[in-house]
Amino acid sequence: MRIFEETIRLARTWSREIGVAATIVLLYAVLFFGGRTYFSAENFGDLFLANLPVLIVSLGMLLIILTGQIDISVGSQFAVCSVIAGVAAKAGMPVALAGLAACAAGALFGAIGGGLVAFLRIPSIVVTLAMMIALRDGLRWSTQGAWIENLPPGFQWLSLTQSRFTTAMAVLAVALVAATAAGLRYLKAGRAVLATGSSEAAARITGIRTDRVVFSVFALTGALTGLAAALNAMRFHQIPSNAGLGLEMKVIAAVVVGGAAITGGSGTVIGAVLGVILLGSVGTALTFLGVSAYWEQAIQGAIILAAVAINLAGRRRE
C-alpha cells in the first residue's frame, strides 16, 4: 500500500517528464514499424552529434529559465565562438586551448549579458535581443561572410576516428547532464537558482544574492555555448560564419517542452534532455517516414504548443 502511494506520488511529481518520455517512445514505435533503417548505430551517432550543441546549451538555458530569465543570444554567441575556435586553431594553438578560448569567449558574452540583466536590471529579453543582433552582425562584418578553412590537422574529430569521437562526446554529454542535475539538487548554489526563480523577493529575504545567481547562470550558459560551438566545429573541415542560426529557439523549445515553467522556479534537467531528444528526433523521423521535411517546423511548433498547454492544464489543477 505504501509503495503504491509512493509510486503515485512520484508519478505525479514527474508527470511532465513521463509525458514527454511516453511521446518519444511512441515516436520510436512508429518509426520501428514504419522503417527499420532508422535504427542503425550510424544514424543514431549522426543524430546525436547534430543535436549535441542543442543538448549542451539547453543545460545552461534551463538554469537561466529556472531563474525566470531568458537568453536569446546563444545562437549568435555560438557563431562567434565557432569562429574563435577556428581562428585560434589556425593560429597554431593546441586544439584543447582553442576549445578553451571558445569557452572563455562564451563566458565573457554571457557575463556581459548577465551583468546587464542582474546588476542594471534591464529585462533579459531586451539585453539578449541586443546581444543577438550585435554579435551576429559584428561577426558578419569582421569575417565579411567568409568561412574559416584550411583548419590544421588534428582539429577535425580531435584526431580521433569519427566513432571514437562520438563515444567520447557521449561520455561528455552524460557527465555534463549528470553534473547539472546533481548540482541543481545537491548544491546550495543549485538550490539558490530554483529559489531565485520561484520567488525573487523571498530569496533575497533568505539571504540569497539573487543578482549574483542571475549573473552566474548567464556566464555559465555562455561558457557552455562556447564549448558546444567548439565541439560542433570539430565535425567539419570548415567553419561557417553563420553557425547556430535559430539555435536559441531550438534550445528554448526543448527546455519548455521538457516541462520547465517559462516564468521560472520549476523545471528539471531530465525534462530538458527529453525535450532535446523529442524535438531532435522529429526532423529525421519525418524523412524516414517519407513525410516532406517542410513539415518539420510546423510539427515542432505543434509539439511546443501541446507541451505548454498540457503543463498549464496540470498547473491549474494544482
Add this chain to the structure above:
Amino acid sequence: MSHQDELPVNRAILAVRDLEKSFDGVCALHGVSLELRAGEVHAIVGENGAGKSTLTKIITGAIQADAGSIEVRGHSIERNDPNVSRALGIAAIYQQPALFPHLTVAENIALPMEMGSSRQTVNWKSRNRRATSLVESFGATIDPRRLAGTLSMADQQIVEIAKAVGADAKILLMDEPTAVLTEREVERVFALIRRLKADGTGILYISHRLEEILAIADRITVLRDGHRVACRNAAEVGRSELIEMMVGRSIASVYPKRPVPIGNVALEVRGLSNEREGLRDISFAVRAGEIFGLTGMVGAGRTTLARTLFGLAPAPSDVFLAGRPHRIHSPADAMRFGIGYVPEDRRRNGVILEMEVAGNISLANLKSVSRRGLVSARSERELAVRYVERLRIKTPSIATAAGKLSGGNQQKVALARWLATRPRVLILDEPTQGVDVGSKAEIHELIVDLAERGMAILLISSELPEILGMCDRIGVFNAGRLAGILASSEATQPRIMSLALGHG
C-alpha cells in the same frame, strides 16, 4: 509555579530607543521607543502612514535609522542590515507568505538555516526530518515533500513561522499575518503564537484588526504621525479608546448607520444555483436603500455570489431586477441592468495601479465621457474631478498614478469608478480590507450616504463588527448555501458565527 514564572519575562530582548527617520525631509519616525520582552506579544497599531512599516523595516535592517539605538538582549547593534538582524534571531512574517511556491515545504524551512553555514551541499534526508519535527511540534501535519504553493494560506503561514523558528528566531515581527486567513485559520495561527510565547519568543504584532489585537496582545504601542502616543497593557484598553488614540480625535459612533426609507425590491434571486462554482439554492431580495450584508467563511460562497450576479461566473438562473427577470451572461449585461461591483483585493482586481486616477474612474464609463466613439479628455477630467471631490479622495492630482495613493484612497477610486456608472445595485466586496481607520470611517459614511440616496447595497465582509454595524439585514453563508438571513435587531456575533459554522 506557572510556566511563565520560570521565564525572565521582564527582561527586554529587543529595545529600540529614540528612533528618528526622515525620507526626503518628511519625518516618518520621531523619537520612537519600544521594548519587547521575552514571551510577550507586543502589538503596534496606527493608521497607514503612522510609521509602523518604517519601524519594522529599521528593526529588520531593511533601512537604517537616522538616529537612535537598537539593542538586542542588551547588546547594542552598531549597524543593522538584514543579515545582522537575521543572525541576531530577528525574523519577519508578512501579510502574504513569502515562500518559494515551487519548492517543497522542507526546503522552504531549511534554506534560511543553511544560508548561514559554509557547507556547499544539501542533505535532503535531514532536511525532511527537521521540517517534519518542526511542523509536528506546532501540532500541524503538513507533508514536508509537498510544494509550498499547493498549501492553504494558513498552512503557508504556519510554514513561514516554522521557517523563522527553525532559523532560531527569538524575535518575530508579524505584519498583518492574518490578513489572508479565514477566522478558523486565524485561530490556528493564534494557538501557535501562544505556544511560541510560552517558549519565550517575543512577538511584535502589527494588524488593522483591533479585535485580534485585543485578543492576542499583552501590550499595545500606538503610533500616530511618526510619534509614539501610548504604550498600554492590552487588558486595560478598549477598542474605541484605541481608535481614538490612533486617529487623534474621538469618533462619535464607529459606524455611521442611519435608518433610511426602504423602497421597492431592487434585486431578487430565487433558488439561484451555480453548480460549477459550488453555489446552491440562494434566495433573497434587496430593496432600494437597504444595506444587505453577506458574511460567512472565506470560500463559503459570498464572493462567488457576487461574481455570479455580475456575470463573471454566469449561472443558468434568472435574476430579478426591479421585478423583471434577466439572465446575466457577462459583466456588460450586469452593468446594463444597473449592477456595479467593487471587487475584493483592490490591487489585483480593483484599480489599475499604473493608470492615472482620472483614467481609473472613467474606465467603466467610457461611453458617457465619449463623443462619436472618441474619449473626450475634458469630460473625463470633469467626471474625475467631480468624484475626487465627492469622495474626498486624497490625491496630488487626477493625473497621479493610482498606485501612488494610500490603500484607503485607492479603494475610493475603485468606488468612484462604479458610482459613476450610477448603479441601482452596488456590490461591495471587502471594501475596507487593509484600509486605515480614518479612511474606513469615510468609506462607511459614504456607503450609508449611497443607501440614503436609494441605492441597494450588497456588502460582503469578513469583519463581523462591520457587518453588524452597517447592515439592515445579514445573509450568512455556509458551504455554498445561504444558511440564514438575520435582521440587524436579532443579529449577534455568536449567532452569525454559529450559522457560518453550520450549526444554525
